[in-house]
Amino acid sequence: MFTIDLNSNRRMERPFFLHDGIGYGCCWLNGTDARGRRTQAKVVFDATFQNLYSDQEIEGHKLLEELPFTLELAGTPTPDTYLSAEGYHAHVINKKPLPSYAEVFSDVVRNLDAFIAFHDASGTQQEQTEMLAAYVVSTYLINEFHAASYLWFGGERGSGKTQASIAASKMASMGVFTQGTSTFASLRETAALGGLIFCDDFENWRGFEPDKKNMFLSGTTRGASISLRRQGQREGDWVTEHVPVYCPKGFSAISSPDDVLASRSIFVELRRSDDGERTGRSPTNVADWPVDPMLVRDWLWLHTVQLLPKVESVRKDIEGRIDLSGRDRDNLLPLLTVARLVELSSGRDGLVDRLLDLAKRNADQRESLMPPSENEVLIRCLQSLMTTRNAGPIPTSDIRGAFVRYCENQDISEHSYLEISPMRIGQMLSRLGFNPSASHRNRRSWMISETDVRKACVDQGIVFPEADDAEVEQLAPSSTIFEIWKTDAHYDSASNIASKPAAPWD
Template sequence: MERRIDPSLSLPERTAPTVPFVGEAPANPVVSTFPSPDDDRPAIRRPLALIDGHAYAVAWSPTPDAVPSGSRYVVVRDDGVAFGHGPARSPDDLPYDIAFPIAPRRVRLWRQSAIESYLRGLRPDPSDLLARLEACYDTFIDFGFSGADQSSICLLLASLSISTWFADAFPIIPYLWIGGERGAGKTHLGTVWAATSHLGEVILSASSPSAVRDLASLGAALYFDDAESAVRARRGGALDRELLLAGNRRGAHVLVRRATARGESDWIAVYAPRAFSAIAPPDATLASRAIIVPLTRTIDPVRAQRDPADPFAWPCDRRALIDHLWAFALANLTRAETAWRTLEDERSLLGREFEKWRPLIAIAQILEDGGVADCVSRLRAVIGASRNAAHHHLLPDETSEVIAALAHVVVHFRAMPDSEIASARHVWFRSDCSIRIDNALILRVVQEVAPEGSLASRAERSAASRIGRAMARLGFQPSRASGSGRARGWVVNLDRVVAIAGAHGIPLPAASTIDDGPGARAPHHGRTTRV
């Protein structure tokens, strides 16, 4: 159901005196990852930064050319102290240098009137902020076939937009991968994400790699439209694949050579949120770092005619929304860092699969603490549904195919009584948590679970060999049952399969029926013992 949010502001706007911007930014700022030998002070290298337990936001005064040369700035701390605002807090009182390669576009920056509201102690209401973000996605995009209901996917993407403003609080930030056929609305979704994310920009294939690096060093959220060629390129592409894929972890840097007579090199920070849209699914490396949102062509005639490029089509004041996101992020960056740490005991997901969802759960916790009811439980529910939907939009991966087959085996045999398991053709032994199954069963289930996958398309001997290598990589032990001529197989711990499936982001099926009825009775080893 479509929602319209009242465009009135949570932070009352008024005609306020302009914030006096004092302090000249350096004419030719140079970003260096290491402090100079004679100055070991930390530097604010991003417009929204978390340093020594405080969050800082940097804003520029309006300049016609929007370049750092000659621009003036004000720095606002999370506790409401401004440096460069009034005589009591001059730029000299700030214990950090400020160094940016470029200044962001004015439409992405915090406006002076909104800064005045923050300094007066006004903060945006989290419930209202989240509702406006959800409405932005709900207005333009039909998520009817994206794995969950419309409002749930809007919550997921609104949380993802908010997380881009908190990148400095998280060691890892997830990517967004938007998939679907032509005309499915991928560009519209990417545009909404960029417009609601921190310093968000839409990057086309003709963009200069050096300019993209500069934006990434600011922590800008970058949306790459029609990203197939960019992410598949190995060398000589318009954009460097390593620049695209290596920036999801804090501390990621690339070494670039400057165009100077001496050819000096600089380390450039590339940790920044990214989104990609493409018809083809992502490869395994990118998929492990991305939240995948599949789209199909909408049959909704209202949403089909709307375009996020039309400012009058938006359900709220976009500029006010950006101001409030600046204020919300600055006020809660330190809380986000704490919320991240509280999730260290998470057990429902493991490893890299949990890493990409962890920032969103931390954001949901902050929103819930701010008055958004049941935000964490709602987000966790949509995460489960989204993972199920995304699994069907990935490139074939043989290890994942084997894990998915084992997940079906676990669900199937856990539902069977012991007497039936003992007489199943391909099961040799069962204990409280382990069974021994032969390669024939694994291969057959792989062919049933992934009929279009890589293993199903291979000859039986080749597929069996590859299944064996995958099982060994996953740490399962090979075994041969007693009796001559018995096929080789594997000891499969059922609980371990569940854990491995969770770590790889592969959901367990709700039910599984494997045709493995009684045949030549497998040798049964009497009473059950733990393998």
């Protein structure tokens, strides 16, 4: 007889879980069974450290079947990225007191400060390190927020991006540091469990395999997943699998993030440093850490289980205090919630205000340093091109040429801008709402009017540009529309005889 599962919504799918106002945590312990064979035990414990459960027979532990909810974890995290057996034995079984949450946060700050030299006019070394520490700690609480931001380390070669990425990953929740060559299959369990995935050298992300690219770009909203088709148990059967991808992610790259990524990113600008003491240390050498990163992970793991019931009220308190909306609020809310929890632990205020002030200064500086968006450059070029040619469609190649000339004239050195392809120009025009001409299939060109450009400006929040005569002269293409079409031969594939294309104004 079929029995309806009335507890389908009470599933622990990630290592941290809030059930009936009580926090629960999970970890994996290596050991030996009754026959002396090496094996691994899956363990669940509550915030009191009194109720312990396991899938193995361990003294003082109940069976997992006795949990008040269903345990359905997506897999096992990468080794050495979660609560250690030593930490579980010391604090959960033997009840050794934990350092305070504020003390652990200070240890995260000390560790980051040991490896990263910030030379940024927008904030002091202490302020920037506190901001980064708040992000690292917030990775443990990501399931309690509706959105997760990216952490983006930018800077030239030799600025310490890789060192900073490794240091942050080693203290984050289930943090994995990876190169661009890693496959989706190797990262999917970390993403499904909600761990931090940090991808070094992210410049070439557009060349990633589709599933991996989707995982990195679509997992910023809680509940996000990607659908995969895989072979079923029987030949010819195919099954749709939904892989959760909501998790914190970090990137390092020489280039700046594009518009979409930038809107979701906490951006950290790094520069070459002559601080030999910091640059001489390596986060892969445990002896170089002021506090062992394993201890920091253990303490944060256990504190998270105990703090889960408080997070919602603290988050709502922060939402009421900050004057932010949209993605700016989503990006900072986890960090500010951590800062407030630290304040409550230490009994001293000030950290939330410092992070808010630094975030504003970082945003102002970032805006002054960032090149205009691709859309803004494109709209600027379209407005200028309309003043240099007769009525009629504008070829994509001409628009691309004006785009590159604008970047060169404005000293915009972004590689992706200077090497932009006609296909990318066409995609941008389409997304901005411009229509291809009637002859688009024979000669790729676009119908552009001042009304269309003004509408695109409104949609994108861009002030309608007014180009001066000198700029129009610089952006003007070398040939007129008539000359371009006259020299562009079109061939009938069957007869290989040149055929005259329709005039662009037809």
